[in-house]
Amino acid sequence: MENVMSRRDRKKIQVLNTLVDFAMKLFINKGFEETTIADITKSADLGTGTFYNYFHSKEDILKYVLVQKFDHSKNSLEKIEKSTITPQEKIRQILITLAKIYEDNLQLFGLCINHLGLKQPPHGTQFKDILVSIIDEGQKSGDFRKNIPIEMVIETFMGLIKSALSSHSKISFMENLNYKLDLFLGGLTERNK
Known part of the structure; x- marks a missing residue:
């Protein structure tokens, strides 16, 4: 049976996206503290009550956008994890993917750090589980040293x-990251003599 979204559900998603888009533009251009819920609803041409049908606060919008970014990131990282490339290349691809996500969302992360008190990403153990899987794969295949506990490898990577x-x-952020990644992978793959 085909899963077709009703017109009402499509409208709800459209309103949600409109609120989020206008809020983020205002947060970035006007400032988070200076932006009011009335500013958001006025810009989006929606009633204030509509805002509260979707969110309880401006902070909820930031949390929503952040979770959407991490869900998208998780899908990208899971594709890398399941690919047939070597564990070393998986680690490299994960780091490049994370760096690109960070560079593309600098303003969002700045807002979240400043206004949500975000100290750690909200994705829980999902990211760590993917890394553990890749490092375990690399240790079992002999691509990575087995004498380093996985927890230490994860801690060093983070x-x-x-x-x-x-x-x-x-030097640029990406260049900096690539130098550090080369050092990291060199230590992780160096064989005992």
Whole structure:
């Protein structure tokens, strides 16, 4: 049986997307604190009550957009995880994918850090589970050293991302990340002598 969305459901999604699009534009251009719910609904040409049918606060909009980005990211990372490329290339592709997502969403992440007090991504253990799977695969195949606990590899990988994000180096973010990735993979694949 074909799953066809009703006209009413399509309209709900359209209203939701309209609220989110106008809110994000206002947050970026006017500022989060300076933007009111009335500003959002006026810009979207919707009633204030409509806003509250979808969200409880401006912060809820940020959380919604962030979750949408992470869901999309998770799908990309799962495709990499299931691919037939080597574990080393999977790690490289994951890091490049995450870096691209970060670069494409700098303003969103800035808003979330400043207004949601976001210290860690809201994706829970999903991202970590994908990494654990790839590292485990690499250790079993002999591509990665077996004498390093997976937890330490994950911690180092996450530290690599944080280090690139907070670097004051004059080289570009992607170049910085690639140098650090080469060092990371070199240590992870170096054979015991």
